[in-house]
Amino acid sequence: MPLFLDGIDTIALIIEVLGVAIIVGGFAITSWRFLHHRMFHEQRAFMHYRHGIARSLILGLDFLIAGDIIKTVIIVNTGQQVATLGVIVLIRAFLAFTLHVEVEGHWPWQDSRYKNASSNGRRDTND
Template sequence: MEREFIEIIKIVGYAIEAFGVLVVIIGSFSATANFLFTYRKLSEGKAYKNYRRNLARSIILGLEFLIAGDIIRTVVVAESIENVGILALIVMIRSFLSVTLHLEVEGSWPWQKESSNEKTG
Protein backbone atom coordinates (compact mmCIF):
# COMPACT_ATOMS: atom_id res chain seq x y z
CA MET A 1 0.00 0.00 0.00
CA GLU A 2 2.78 2.44 0.92
CA ARG A 3 4.67 1.62 -2.29
CA GLU A 4 1.60 2.45 -4.41
CA PHE A 5 1.13 5.72 -2.53
CA ILE A 6 4.74 6.72 -3.19
CA GLU A 7 4.34 5.89 -6.89
CA ILE A 8 1.18 8.01 -7.09
CA ILE A 9 2.97 10.93 -5.41
CA LYS A 10 5.89 10.58 -7.85
CA ILE A 11 3.49 10.72 -10.77
CA VAL A 12 1.70 13.74 -9.29
CA GLY A 13 5.04 15.52 -8.76
CA TYR A 14 6.11 14.86 -12.34
CA ALA A 15 2.69 15.94 -13.62
CA ILE A 16 2.94 19.25 -11.76
CA GLU A 17 6.45 19.80 -13.17
CA ALA A 18 5.23 18.94 -16.67
CA PHE A 19 2.41 21.46 -16.22
CA GLY A 20 5.03 24.06 -15.24
CA VAL A 21 6.94 23.41 -18.45
CA LEU A 22 3.68 23.62 -20.39
CA VAL A 23 2.90 26.98 -18.76
CA VAL A 24 6.28 28.34 -19.87
CA ILE A 25 5.83 27.03 -23.44
CA ILE A 26 2.25 28.25 -23.86
CA GLY A 27 3.06 31.55 -22.16
CA SER A 28 6.05 32.07 -24.46
CA PHE A 29 4.00 31.40 -27.57
CA SER A 30 1.17 33.58 -26.29
CA ALA A 31 3.49 36.48 -25.44
CA THR A 32 5.16 36.20 -28.84
CA ALA A 33 1.84 36.07 -30.69
CA ASN A 34 0.57 39.07 -28.73
CA PHE A 35 3.74 40.98 -29.58
CA LEU A 36 3.49 40.15 -33.27
CA PHE A 37 -0.14 41.30 -33.42
CA THR A 38 0.37 44.53 -31.45
CA TYR A 39 3.88 45.79 -32.24
CA ARG A 40 2.64 47.96 -35.13
CA LYS A 41 -0.19 49.43 -33.06
CA LEU A 42 2.00 50.39 -30.08
CA SER A 43 5.20 52.35 -29.91
CA GLU A 44 8.30 50.23 -30.29
CA GLY A 45 9.38 50.61 -26.67
CA LYS A 46 5.91 49.91 -25.29
CA ALA A 47 5.41 46.79 -27.41
CA TYR A 48 8.79 45.38 -26.38
CA LYS A 49 8.19 46.18 -22.70
CA ASN A 50 4.79 44.41 -22.82
CA TYR A 51 6.41 41.43 -24.54
CA ARG A 52 9.14 41.12 -21.90
CA ARG A 53 6.61 41.50 -19.08
CA ASN A 54 4.28 38.81 -20.48
CA LEU A 55 7.16 36.45 -21.22
CA ALA A 56 8.65 36.90 -17.75
CA ARG A 57 5.27 36.32 -16.11
CA SER A 58 4.88 32.98 -17.85
CA ILE A 59 8.41 31.98 -16.81
CA ILE A 60 7.78 32.99 -13.20
CA LEU A 61 4.50 31.06 -13.07
CA GLY A 62 6.15 28.02 -14.65
CA LEU A 63 8.97 28.17 -12.09
CA GLU A 64 6.41 28.11 -9.28
CA PHE A 65 4.92 24.86 -10.61
CA LEU A 66 8.42 23.37 -11.06
CA ILE A 67 9.25 24.19 -7.44
CA ALA A 68 5.97 22.65 -6.25
CA GLY A 69 6.65 19.45 -8.19
CA ASP A 70 10.19 19.23 -6.79
CA ILE A 71 8.95 19.70 -3.24
CA ILE A 72 6.26 17.04 -3.58
CA ARG A 73 8.59 14.47 -5.10
CA THR A 74 11.55 15.09 -2.82
CA VAL A 75 9.85 15.43 0.56
CA VAL A 76 7.36 12.59 0.14
CA VAL A 77 9.37 10.18 -2.00
CA ALA A 78 13.01 10.68 -1.02
CA GLU A 79 13.51 11.02 2.70
CA SER A 80 17.32 11.28 2.82
CA ILE A 81 19.03 14.43 4.09
CA GLU A 82 21.07 14.60 0.87
CA ASN A 83 17.89 14.81 -1.23
CA VAL A 84 16.47 17.50 1.04
CA GLY A 85 19.72 19.48 0.62
CA ILE A 86 19.51 19.15 -3.15
CA LEU A 87 15.87 20.26 -3.01
CA ALA A 88 16.84 23.29 -0.92
CA LEU A 89 19.46 24.27 -3.50
CA ILE A 90 17.01 23.86 -6.39
CA VAL A 91 14.33 25.88 -4.59
CA MET A 92 16.84 28.64 -3.78
CA ILE A 93 17.99 28.89 -7.39
CA ARG A 94 14.47 28.89 -8.81
CA SER A 95 13.25 31.37 -6.21
CA PHE A 96 16.19 33.66 -6.97
CA LEU A 97 15.29 33.51 -10.65
CA SER A 98 11.65 34.32 -9.88
CA VAL A 99 12.52 37.30 -7.69
CA THR A 100 15.08 38.74 -10.12
CA LEU A 101 12.72 38.32 -13.07
CA HIS A 102 9.97 40.08 -11.13
CA LEU A 103 12.32 42.92 -10.18
CA GLU A 104 13.53 43.35 -13.75
CA VAL A 105 10.09 43.33 -15.32
CA GLU A 106 7.97 45.09 -12.72
CA GLY A 107 10.63 47.44 -11.38
CA SER A 108 9.85 46.57 -7.75
CA TRP A 109 10.39 43.72 -5.33
CA PRO A 110 7.57 41.14 -5.23
CA TRP A 111 6.72 42.06 -1.62
CA GLN A 112 6.40 45.80 -2.30
CA LYS A 113 2.95 47.27 -2.70
CA GLU A 114 2.08 48.73 -6.09
CA SER A 115 1.78 52.49 -6.22
CA SER A 116 -1.37 53.99 -7.74
CA ASN A 117 0.67 55.05 -10.82
CA GLU A 118 1.77 51.47 -11.51
CA LYS A 119 -1.78 50.11 -11.24
CA THR A 120 -3.11 52.47 -13.89
CA GLY A 121 -0.05 52.46 -16.14
Protein backbone atom coordinates in the same frame (compact mmCIF):
# COMPACT_ATOMS: atom_id res chain seq x y z
CA MET B 1 2.38 2.09 0.71
CA PRO B 2 4.09 1.66 -2.70
CA LEU B 3 0.77 2.49 -4.38
CA PHE B 4 0.56 5.73 -2.39
CA LEU B 5 4.14 6.68 -3.31
CA ASP B 6 3.47 5.92 -6.98
CA GLY B 7 0.42 8.18 -6.84
CA ILE B 8 2.41 11.00 -5.23
CA ASP B 9 5.18 10.56 -7.81
CA THR B 10 2.61 10.80 -10.60
CA ILE B 11 1.08 13.93 -9.06
CA ALA B 12 4.53 15.55 -8.75
CA LEU B 13 5.28 14.68 -12.37
CA ILE B 14 1.97 16.19 -13.52
CA ILE B 15 2.72 19.40 -11.61
CA GLU B 16 6.19 19.60 -13.17
CA VAL B 17 4.78 18.98 -16.66
CA LEU B 18 2.26 21.77 -16.04
CA GLY B 19 5.15 24.06 -15.10
CA VAL B 20 6.98 23.30 -18.34
CA ALA B 21 3.76 23.69 -20.33
CA ILE B 22 3.12 27.09 -18.73
CA ILE B 23 6.61 28.30 -19.63
CA VAL B 24 6.48 27.01 -23.21
CA GLY B 25 2.86 28.04 -23.75
CA GLY B 26 3.41 31.49 -22.26
CA PHE B 27 6.44 32.02 -24.46
CA ALA B 28 4.56 30.88 -27.57
CA ILE B 29 1.44 32.96 -26.88
CA THR B 30 3.42 36.06 -25.94
CA SER B 31 5.65 35.72 -29.01
CA TRP B 32 2.64 35.26 -31.28
CA ARG B 33 0.93 38.34 -29.80
CA PHE B 34 4.13 40.37 -30.19
CA LEU B 35 4.69 39.36 -33.81
CA HIS B 36 1.08 40.05 -34.73
CA HIS B 37 0.98 43.44 -33.03
CA ARG B 38 0.37 46.22 -35.54
CA MET B 39 3.40 48.18 -34.46
CA PHE B 40 5.62 45.54 -32.87
CA HIS B 41 8.70 47.70 -33.37
CA GLU B 42 7.50 50.18 -30.70
CA GLN B 43 9.16 50.22 -27.30
CA ARG B 44 5.82 49.70 -25.54
CA ALA B 45 5.11 46.50 -27.48
CA PHE B 46 8.58 45.19 -26.66
CA MET B 47 8.07 45.87 -22.95
CA HIS B 48 4.75 43.98 -23.02
CA TYR B 49 6.57 41.11 -24.71
CA ARG B 50 9.28 41.02 -22.02
CA HIS B 51 6.73 41.22 -19.23
CA GLY B 52 4.62 38.43 -20.73
CA ILE B 53 7.60 36.11 -20.97
CA ALA B 54 8.72 36.97 -17.43
CA ARG B 55 5.23 36.30 -16.04
CA SER B 56 5.07 32.87 -17.68
CA LEU B 57 8.55 32.07 -16.35
CA ILE B 58 7.58 33.09 -12.80
CA LEU B 59 4.41 30.99 -12.83
CA GLY B 60 6.15 28.01 -14.44
CA LEU B 61 8.99 28.17 -11.90
CA ASP B 62 6.44 28.10 -9.08
CA PHE B 63 4.95 24.89 -10.47
CA LEU B 64 8.39 23.33 -10.94
CA ILE B 65 9.37 24.17 -7.37
CA ALA B 66 6.13 22.66 -6.06
CA GLY B 67 6.73 19.44 -8.00
CA ASP B 68 10.30 19.18 -6.74
CA ILE B 69 9.23 19.74 -3.14
CA ILE B 70 6.51 17.10 -3.32
CA LYS B 71 8.80 14.57 -4.95
CA THR B 72 11.78 15.11 -2.66
CA VAL B 73 10.08 15.50 0.70
CA ILE B 74 7.54 12.69 0.35
CA ILE B 75 9.23 10.16 -1.90
CA VAL B 76 13.03 10.50 -1.68
CA ASN B 77 14.01 12.15 1.56
CA THR B 78 17.70 11.34 1.87
CA GLY B 79 20.02 14.06 3.14
CA GLN B 80 21.69 14.49 -0.22
CA GLN B 81 18.36 14.79 -2.06
CA VAL B 82 17.06 17.35 0.43
CA ALA B 83 20.28 19.39 0.12
CA THR B 84 20.02 19.26 -3.68
CA LEU B 85 16.38 20.36 -3.46
CA GLY B 86 17.42 23.25 -1.21
CA VAL B 87 19.94 24.48 -3.77
CA ILE B 88 17.43 24.11 -6.62
CA VAL B 89 14.74 25.97 -4.68
CA LEU B 90 17.17 28.77 -3.82
CA ILE B 91 18.20 29.18 -7.46
CA ARG B 92 14.61 29.12 -8.70
CA ALA B 93 13.46 31.48 -5.94
CA PHE B 94 16.25 33.91 -6.85
CA LEU B 95 15.18 33.75 -10.51
CA ALA B 96 11.54 34.35 -9.58
CA PHE B 97 12.57 37.25 -7.32
CA THR B 98 14.63 38.96 -10.03
CA LEU B 99 11.92 38.39 -12.63
CA HIS B 100 9.36 39.92 -10.27
CA VAL B 101 11.49 43.04 -9.85
CA GLU B 102 11.94 43.22 -13.64
CA VAL B 103 8.21 42.90 -14.35
CA GLU B 104 6.73 44.98 -11.54
CA GLY B 105 9.47 47.59 -11.22
CA HIS B 106 9.57 47.43 -7.41
CA TRP B 107 10.58 45.07 -4.63
CA PRO B 108 8.07 42.31 -3.82
CA TRP B 109 7.40 43.66 -0.32
CA GLN B 110 6.37 47.03 -1.72
CA ASP B 111 2.83 47.26 -2.99
CA SER B 112 1.54 49.17 -6.00
CA ARG B 113 1.07 52.35 -3.92
CA TYR B 114 4.87 52.76 -3.83
CA LYS B 115 5.14 52.50 -7.59
CA ASN B 116 2.35 55.04 -8.13
CA ALA B 117 3.77 57.44 -5.53
CA SER B 118 7.33 57.23 -6.83
CA SER B 119 6.19 57.88 -10.38
CA ASN B 120 4.55 61.08 -9.14
CA GLY B 121 7.78 62.21 -7.45
CA ARG B 122 6.74 61.53 -3.85
CA ARG B 123 6.98 58.51 -1.58
CA ASP B 124 4.23 57.00 0.52
CA THR B 125 5.43 57.01 4.15
CA ASN B 126 3.27 54.00 5.11
CA ASP B 127 5.63 51.53 3.42
